[in-house]
Amino acid sequence: MTSPTPDTITVNGDRLWRSLMDLAEIGAYDDDRTGLRGVNRLALTDADAAGRRRVIGWMEEAGLTVRIDRMGNIYGRREGTDPTAAPVLTGSHIDSVATAGAFDGCLGVLGGIEVVRTLKERGISTRHPIEVGVFTEEEGVRFGTDMLGSAVAAGRLTLAYAHGLTDRDGLTLGGELVRTGFAGPARVRLDRPHAYVECHIEQGPVLAENDVPVGVVTGVQSISWQEITINGRAAHAGTTPTHLRADAALAAAQIVVHVRSMVDSGAYGDLRATVGHLTVHPDLTNIVPARAEMTVDLRNPDDAHMARAEQDLAAFLSDLESGRPGLTLTSRRMARTAHVPFDEEVQKVIAQAADDHGLSHMSLLSGAGHDAQEIAALCPTAMIFVRGEYDGISHNPREYSTPEACTYGVNVLATTLLRLAGQV
Structure with a gap:
């Protein structure tokens, strides 16, 4: 120096x-x-x-x-x-x-x-x-x-x-x-x-x-925050057959895996995705979760790539809801800023x-x-x-x-x- x-x-x-x-x-x-x-x-x-x-x-x-x-x-x-x-x-x-x-x-x-x-x-x-x-x-x-x-x-x-x-x-x-x-x-x-x-x-x-x-x-870089609420149906962990469950926690896990797969795909440029908050209710060992609440944080230096990532996530949420009877998903944008x-x-x-x-x-x-x-x-x-x-x-x-x-x-x-x- x-x-x-x-x-x-x-x-x-x-x-x-x-x-x-x-x-x-x-x-x-x-x-x-x-x-x-x-x-x-x-x-x-x-x-x-x-x-x-x-x-x-x-x-x-x-x-x-x-x-x-x-x-x-x-x-x-x-x-x-x-x-x-x-x-x-x-x-x-x-x-x-x-x-x-x-x-x-x-x-x-x-x-x-x-x-x-x-x-x-x-x-x-x-x-x-x-x-x-x-x-x-x-x-x-x-x-x-x-x-x-x-x-x-x-x-x-x-x-x-x-x-x-x-x-x-x-x-x-x-x-x-x-x-x-x-x-x-x-x-x-x-x-x-x-x-x-x-x-x-x-x-x-x-x-x-x-x-x-x-x-x-x-x-x-561009930043997008979403809060996602998944409503399913509580059920006994031992007596409810798997095919009759509407498991909110399982849906949340699928979202976590999907946003990581979006990053790994390379299709959205230098995308970064994080699920930093995830809770399930009633949060008991032997009850299938009736509700899950989570956040998804997306970041991208390119606005066009960010827009495509948001569209992909929205489509995945829609498909997840329609493909699992008994589940409803709602999302709320918490914050969104451009590059x-x-x-x-x-x-x-x-x-x-x-x-x-x-x-x-x-x-x-x-x-x-x-x-x-x-x-x-x-x-x-x-x-x-x-x-x-x-x-x-x-x-x-x-x-x-x-x-x-x-x-x-x-x-x-x-x-x-x-x-x-x-x-x-």
């Missing part, structure tokens, strides 16, 4: 790491499977609310003016010298899955705050304002729709739709915003930012496999910043969804990926990125934001 050029900016990596570790204590739990400390901070739970309050405190200490919109999205603003200039936006999310690590989303939020701290300490002004955003329910695991806060902010989803979503206990997102104190007064639709840059752990093995510290993200390419000019700024910090980099497509794909509808957008360890595992307590890797990524973020915002 070579020495940075004079016009780059570097952050306090030790302080950034302390912020990451401090936030990770909010919602922390001891994971029996890994023996590690994990994070459970589902959106708009008490733990998420406590994390939000901690982040707001850090924003205010850094001199940011904080506003909260009607989706609970949080923005901290550092004014620029030109009151008419649109802001350069950065950020991510701090909500987590139930078995998370310390870095997913949090690095982008806390990295943005660390950039502002550094600018303040060095007395650096920018022409454009800089804003750090914290978006609500990016993960989608509680209310069933991912990138929710940013999707409403960008106008793809309506506020009424989002407020009406319910969790598995029947609690609405709108009600939980009120309960936790994050039903803010600000208008939810964002005015067009000047640009958006999000720093995120890769959540995959590509950077580590290539021994590269920084990824310049070219876009996000989103990122802005080439912002990618160039990121790559140049990495070069100027003496950091090798590579271009890659994101396999995971991010708030950046929603904000890309409003303004030039791109992402910075930071290398993870342990094959890039994420959504797991083993999720880990070293202090050095996090600092490298946020140094690139800092220089990128400074150049996009126009140092004065």
Whole structure:
């Protein structure tokens, strides 16, 4: 690694790491499977609310003016010298899955705050304002729709739709915003930012496999989430002949096998398919299941291949229902986003910043969804990926990125934001 050029900016990596570790204590739990400390901070739970309050405190200490919109999205603003200039936006999310690590989303939020701290300490002004955003329910695991806060902010989803979503206990997102104190007064639709840059752990093995510290993200692949409910008929496991059963669990198993066969066929390009949630009822050893509930997650970098995969799955579900008397299947689309390419000019700024910090980099497509794909509808957008360890595992307590890797990524973020915002 070579020495940075004079016009780059570097952050306090030790302080950034302390912020990451401090936030990770909010919602922390001891994971029996890994023996590690994990994070459970589902959106708009008490733990998420406590994390939000901690982040707001850090924003205010850094001199940011904080506003909260009607989706609970949080923005901290550092004014620029030109009151008419649109802001350069950065950020991510701090909500987590139930078995998370310390870095997913949090690095982008806390990295943005660390950039502002550094600018303040060095007395650096920018022409454009800089804003750090914290978006609500990016993960989608509680209310069933991912990138929710940013999707409403960008106008793809309506506020009424989002407020009406319910969790598995029947609690609405709108009600939980009120309960936790994050039903803010600000208008939810964002005015067009000047640009958006999000720093995120890769959540995959590509950077580590290539021994590269920084990824310049070219876009996000298409994502489709479906919830499938299979209604069959409960029956005694010993007395009911097989040919008289309407076994909901068997149908669910056939769906699992089918989506894997779709992937293995190669007919849908680089398709990835996952059944991440599957439950049966009444969930008793000696009763044929009467109902099964499951989700199917499809991902594809090509929109046409994705559309064909969705059509194939729909046809299979229809055939499965018609071929097994006593079974009924219903499906509900939970989320659907198209492939989103990122802005080439912002990618160039990121790559140049990495070069100027003496950091090798590579271009890659994101396999995971991010708030950046929603904000890309409003303004030039791109992402910075930071290398993870342990094959890039994420959504797991083993999720880990070293202090050095996090600092490298946020140094690139800092220089990128400074150049996009126009140092004065």
